[in-house]
Amino acid sequence: xxxxxxxxxxxxxxxxxxxxxxxxxxxxxxxxxxxxxxxxxxxxxxxxxxxxxxxxxxxxxxxxxxxxxxxxxxxxxxxxxxxxxxxxxxxxxxxxxxxxxxxxxxxxxxxxxxxxxxxxxxxxxxxxxxxxxxxxxxxxxxxxxxxxxxxxxxxxxxxxxxxxxxxxxxxxxxxxxxxxxxxxxxxxxxxxxxxxxxxxxxxxxxxxxxxxxxxxxxxxxxxxxxxxxxxxxxxxxxxxxxxxxxxxxxxxxxxxxxxxxxxxxxxxxxxxxxxxxxxxxxxxxxxxxxxxxxxxxx
Numbered sequence: 001x002x003x004x005x006x007x008x009x010x011x012x013x014x015x016x017x018x019x020x021x022x023x024x025x026x027x028x029x030x031x032x033x034x035x036x037x038x039x040x041x042x043x044x045x046x047x048x049x050x051x052x053x054x055x056x057x058x059x060x061x062x063x064x065x066x067x068x069x070x071x072x073x074x075x076x077x078x079x080x081x082x083x084x085x086x087x088x089x090x091x092x093x094x095x096x097x098x099x100x101x102x103x104x105x106x107x108x109x110x111x112x113x114x115x116x117x118x119x120x121x122x123x124x125x126x127x128x129x130x131x132x133x134x135x136x137x138x139x140x141x142x143x144x145x146x147x148x149x150x151x152x153x154x155x156x157x158x159x160x161x162x163x164x165x166x167x168x169x170x171x172x173x174x175x176x177x178x179x180x181x182x183x184x185x186x187x188x189x190x191x192x193x194x195x196x197x198x199x200x201x202x203x204x205x206x207x208x209x210x211x212x213x214x215x216x217x218x219x220x221x222x223x224x225x226x227x228x229x230x231x232x233x234x235x236x237x238x239x240x241x242x243x244x245x246x247x248x249x250x251x252x253x254x255x256x257x258x259x260x261x262x263x264x265x266x267x268x269x270x271x272x273x274x275x276x277x278x279x280x281x282x283x284x285x286x287x288x289x290x291x292x293x294x295x296x297x298x
Contacts, residue, residue, distance in 0.1 A: 017214035018088075021207065022080045022171045024054035025181050026256070028249055033060040036247050044244035050232035051248050051286075055081030059088065061247070062225035069228040069239045073285045074258055076170065076265040078227060083163045088221045095215045101161050102212040105154060106205050112153075113201060118145035119152075125273040135177045135264060143200050144169075144176075148268065166269060168207035173264040176200035185261040231284055251286045258285050 019030060033056055041047065049057040049070035054077060061068040062085065072078040087095065123145055136144065147169055155162025174181060175198050180188045229238035251258070259266070259282045266272045272281070 018059065018084060018218055019054070019056060021084070021167060021211060021214070022054055023174075023181070024077075025183075026249065026252060026258075027054050027056055030056055030060045033057050033247055034064065037061070037064070037066070041245040041247070046241070046243045048235065048239070048243050048246045049248050050235055050246065051250055052081055053077060053249065055084055057247050058225045059084060062088065062221040062223050063219045065222040067223045068225045069235075069243075070225075071229045071232050071235055071238070072227070073231045073281070074262055074266075075230070075271045075281070076262045076269055078230070079163075079269060079271075080167060080170065082227060083167050085221065085225055086160065086163070087215060088218055091220070092216075095218065098160060098164070099212040099215040101158065102164055102208050102215070105161060105165065106208045106212070109150070109205055109208070110201060112150045113143065113146045116146040116149040116153075118142060119148040120145075122148050122268070122270070125270070126267060128274045129263070129267055129272050129278065131275070135179060137178070137197065140176055140197065140200050144173075144268065147200065147204065164208070164211055165204075168204045168211065169268060170265040171207050172200055172203035173268055175203050177264060179264070181261070184256060232286070257282065 019027075037044065037047070044066060046067045046069075047057075047061055049061075049068055052058060052070040052072040055070075058068040058070045058081065070081070072081060087098065090098065123141075126141070151162065151165050151169060154165050174185070178188055178193065178197070179185055180192065228235060259278060263272070263278060266278075266281070272278055
């Protein structure tokens with residue numbers, strides 16, 4: 001295959017329109033999906049994606065006119081994918097109008113957040129989910145709780161605009177926290193903390209601006225692309241008819257805990273409210289690793 005090895009990483013997706021809306025370390029480039037399809041499944045009309053992640057495969061296939069059914073066990077990532085696909089299903093006129101609404105919201109956001117009351121229920125779920133862990137400084141957490149209040153107001157006024165707002169907020173959780181994605185999610189070192197933490201409101205506004213810019217030029221979906229079920233094990237019973245192949249990136253062979261790595265996004269979107277919720281989601285996700293492997297191992 002004539003594919004740059006870096007296409008199997010998220011390097012180019014972090015700059016690609018739409019795909020860059022949510023940073024996903026385990027992702028890969030859009031052209032990787034297209035290259036695999038042309039090389040191995042040139043005549044395919046229906047393709048499955050059992051581990052959809054941030055949605056690169058279903059998005060690229062849908063834009064190319066290939067039907068795709070996908071599963072994703074992490075509900076935060078399922079939300080990210082569904083929001084992108086909902087936007088891509090709009091005609092250009094509707095997308096342009098959505099971009100205008102996003103820009104208008106962005107202009108008003110600072111003043112709306114300043115006037116908002118913090119979401120006390122979200123604050124309570126932070127404690128019940130994370131205990132004494134401190135993932136944000138006090139001012140940042142206060143702003144996030146106010147953002148959630150405004151997020152709900154926007155969602156009640158305009159459902160799709162509210163989803164775009166939520167996506168921008170989810171993408172801003174880690175950058176504005178005391179955590180860092182570096183292979184796995186970890187706490188920043190003291191030296192990294194001294195470099196400063198971005199303002200969460202600035203990060204959300206930056207994400208909304210990128211959305212408004214990308215939406216206007218995005219390629220519409222040309223084929224049915226849909227969420228089939230949460231987990232890959234359910235796919236045989238969730239899809240019908242014949243399927244021509246699978247394009248996916250399976251769970252990393254390094255013991256990555258995908259739920260743990262998304263715990264702040266899951267919390268903000270009210271997908272968890274306790275440690276038990278984290279455990280429940282964790283039990284539904286495949287974790288793979290290599291231990292004590294040698295030439296004698298079958």
